[in-house]
């Protein structure tokens with residue numbers, strides 16, 4: 584900062600002042616980044632309460648610590664809790680407990696030091712008349728704008744407001760078709776046998792060869808996930824924009840769906856005396872591989888997924904079935920989640936071409952869906968018949 588040793592106090596002072604300003608500017612810029620920018624690693628709903636409220640440096644430390652959960656689990660001794668004791672950030676065993684419960688990391692778990700994203704000094708109590716933090720005018724203006732917009736504008740504005748209001752609910756991910764293909768799944772057109780849902784041996788018992796090749800021609804891409812007994816939930820998490828690692832959230836949300844009051848009579852009828860069994864299958868006690876009774880099983884989970892996320896769920900492989908929401912009516916811009924069961928033990932995400940045929944719905948769906956939900960069958964009748972023509976059941 585000083586070119587040479589010649590100069591007076593004024594020159595030193597100016598040089599120091601300039602340097603400090605530069606540093607201040609850098610710190611301000613980093614606060615702005617923490618406030619407005621989301622790193623790809625932090626799009627998971629686990630970070631929902633922290634995004635934009637906690638420094639990115641802290642988020643990066645937490646993301647690193649999350650990797651230790653695989654071997655530390657919820658065990659304090661193995662964890663050592665260094666991140667908690669020296670940085671005031673959630674350590675591996677703590678993160679493990681949130682993960683198991685499918686709970687987003689609470690903001691209180693992060694020391695206030697990491698939550699300060701401004702250079703301003705806190706105002707003394709009484710010094711502020713409240714006008715600076717009063718949002719009434721802004722909210723009124725927001726309402727005025729909302730009312731003046733057309734349906735598309737309303738939808739866009741609502742989704743932006745929801746991002747602020749429900750930080751852990753709004754998927755910030757790009758649509759699923761842009762997801763990277765992982766693991767051993769390769770380029771389009773040359774899928775390895777183990778991921779081809781239509782080469783699943785058991786499927787041959789049900790469908791003839793011709794129909795398989797017709798349906799196979801609709802498969803655009805297959806996306807693999809880690810196989811640890813949570814794979815089905817990983818696929819749904821990924822399709823829903825949570826990212827594969829958001830699987831504990833899906834388990835928790837489906838667990839809440841079963842006891843959701845508006846549909847509790849529906850589930851009483853659907854699952855009857857197996858209700859608690861279905862609920863248990865969603866809860867896990869430990870990390871690592873899950874036993875078969877904890878896997879995503881059909882048709883039980885199919886109903887819960889379609890209802891909770893209000894999506895059409897298409898399952899390929901064996902069994903092969905479609906789930907429409909059971910209590911809502913048809914809506915034109917519905918998401919279609921397509922998953923495939925392979926090797927009798929693994930779920931994958933299947934990206935299908937536009938307009939692919941739907942497999943049939945279950946008998947219980949026909950039996951228990953609400954009157955308004957009939958609209959799903961009516962609107963998709965063409966695609967369902969098409970599928971029946973393609974897949975004649977062998978006698």
Ligand SMILES: [Zn+2]
Nearest residue numbers: 662664674676
């Ligand atoms: Zn710990």
